[in-house]
Amino acid sequence: VGTGPFMVKEDTPGVSLSFVRNPNYWDTTTIDGVEYKLPFVDELVHPYIVDFSTVIAALRTGTLDVFWYVQLMDAEHLMVTTPELLSTPGTGGWTSIIALRTDRPPLDNVNVRRALMIGTDIEAVAMATHRAGPTYSWPIVEGIPGHVPLEELPPDVRELFVYDPVKARQMLADEGYPDGFTLELTDYAFIQHPREEIGGMVASLWERDFNIKTIFNPVEDVLYAATMVDLPGHYGKGHQDCLVPIHLLYNALSTEGIGIDNWAWYSNPEFDELLAKAEVTVDDADREAMLEALFVMALRDVPYIPFGGAYWHAMWWPWLKNFYGEWDGIAWGTPYDTLWIDQELKAEMGY
Template sequence: MIRIPTWTRLGLWAGAAALAAGSALAQEPQPGGSLSIATVYRTVTPLSFDPADWNWKFNQDMGLVNEALFAADLSKARSRGGKQPFISDGYLPSNAIRGELAESWQMLENPLRVEVKLRKGVMFPEKKGVMAAREMTAADVVYSYDRYNTSPKKQAGYYDYIDKVEATDKHTVVFTFNKYFTEWDYRFGWGYYNAIMAKEVVEAGASNWRNANGTGPYMLSNYVQGNSLTFKKNKDYWDSETIAGKTYKLPFAETINYRFIKDESTALTALRTGKLDIMEAVPWSAVDELKKNAPQLKWNRWLSTLGTFIALRVDTKPFDDVRVRRALNMAVDRDQIIKTYYGGNAELLGYPMHPDYTGYYEPLSAMPASIKEVFSYNPEQAKKLLAEAGYPNGFSFKVQTTSIHTANEMLSMVASQLAKVGVKLEIEVLEYPAYLSAMTTKKNAPGYFMSVGLTNPTTSVRKTFGTGQTWNPSQYTDKALDAKLATMLHEPEEAKRQQLLREMTREVLEKSPHIWLPSPYFYTAWWPWVKNYGGELRAGGDRPGPIHARIWVDQAMKKKMGF
């Protein structure tokens, strides 16, 4: 018998009892005003407006428009008196999830299935030329799932644990499983590929932003390529926010603008001059000057949820030899990178885990000596290993990166360090679409420099090191690891999953398919007129929409401050 976690049996939003914590959060909200936000991915413009393209960035861009079955329970945020930072790109602890389009849900057996009861009266608003206003129903959930599952761009194996999805009545959807799968809620409930779409939008052309329409708190009103997404309030939105015991209709701001600004200095100037209300990812190097020139800004510091590395194609010589891969790691002086490139504002993690993953994360200090050796700067040992592998004079190889990568200067620093052991990096800079395509089509160069979201503890190892996975630029393959991954993903006991993942993390670090690099600290900055906000970044798979919908603007304060 499968032990069903309590939260899946109950499936109810815990409510907003902690929302009154903090005087700023307890003020009377003011509707209206406008928010301008440079999100975490301010350098990456929308990749597609059709979620069936399996576009990882869809939730980031369209999470104000399209909702999912589940989302983060923001009453559990630290800024509201809870314990959750809500920073991770794809991690929600099981006790910090609420129903969004789902009102309740329960896991049942014989057959194993999840029965979801949808909220009644949730509306798709009218969109001229696309659809009339109508209620969202179970048929929309089934349609959306089927469309993801049959998309030619679908990630292989993503829904293999699901036998069928049925609408058993107008407001009930049943997901029938062929086996227990620990990521079920993430994969179809609150993760990256589960936005609920209306068939009318698809028939009008889902790839055209002008046709976008969803049940969310905002409607997309304009898109200026390379510049901004503009959203206007959906006046028929269903949800509300409870502050200091009083309930208020959402959303609060009249309009929200997501700004795309590739140039860092331009973005920082926009923040300093109040043209941006929030900048979600401020580099550490800019913080002291901003605190001096704009002392009223509020701040939240967080450790990057991205893993930064140079992936080494293990199916390509010389990287099919573990000695070469370990040698390149030993040739990199990470302490120098942390000190000189990051000014001390970085950490060396037990990648691919993150310290926020309590019970899953193991610090390098607790690792065996053979793994600590990989992370220790030892150019002489690196030369010895290269000679043993048949490369006493070193070699050269191509490394691909993208023009929008903010750490390309660090890549040049790594190249300089590797040159000291005779290894030359040929750096190729690509525009992001070409760069991403190289990896997804498995045509990437022997070296591939990237920063990629760790996502969550049960996904991180699989997506980066599982055989044939899309986000596996090293083309790493290990049948024993794949078998352990399969066991872990079907294990209902979290303690056992944690143990398996700690073991797998050690195995991957030992074999070093990447040159592991430090993870920096970032800061989120916002002006004090931004209310009901504490620096949270995601309420699901890279989805800030529910957070932004709950922000209100103290317009009188903004005017008094001269903005």
């Protein structure tokens, strides 16, 4: 849009958003020594489909050429019923988290937060809700500059990922909570995806192991994002995109991010100062070292308990050319300008 390969054609609420080829687009590509003007396709149509079962049906029947967010169970089913579909798994960089209000007692005590993370069976919760996917991917996913491998974390940070309810119980007792306490959880009113069960599952485990009672604050899905900005109560379930380090670190962890995506209301002057320096550092090695320090600092203070990301599948038909499963996300996206439809192949496949 603008100087990009496409221009908005029509936005019909509840139906679709369509784009047409920008005749003045500046870019070209060279194939076998011949230069071609981009984009290749004349029109893109993004239908608005709310119901996942309808999306899957549209993909199965060839109405959709591609869909990036096929849930694992649906993907496994499509691989059997429609083996012609191509696919690749990924998380899109999204990580499920429990946000802890670091400005409200008793969660304003970092040792209480650390105890809760040590006393949470992250692997078991992630497996029960995600089924598959990386469990260690916050605040920066593996492969992105700034990520620190689990085995390279300082011992006091690495221990946060070692489930030990006995140790956690003693830590809570040491902080004056041998008999537990009561927290308020903001959670989805209706569960639409297994990952949305994390809040309730964690609440049950904390009550069982530490006598922590939970008052549930159910919120409708359409209001959930706005509610999390000023998270009521003590903790809430959410998910964050960890592909772009500066974006996540600023919005979800800086003091200035309070009122944006800093649902934990985490505020650490040392963190803010280093982040501001990293934002203006040009040297790649120096900036990466700063991001790694911020990575460790964010984990150590436990403003969030991360559970990793659930695998989704990008699935597409073979007639969609120049697409290899690139995620339609904020860090990298689908190369819309070089996509094209092989109409002959589509006809041969009966669509």
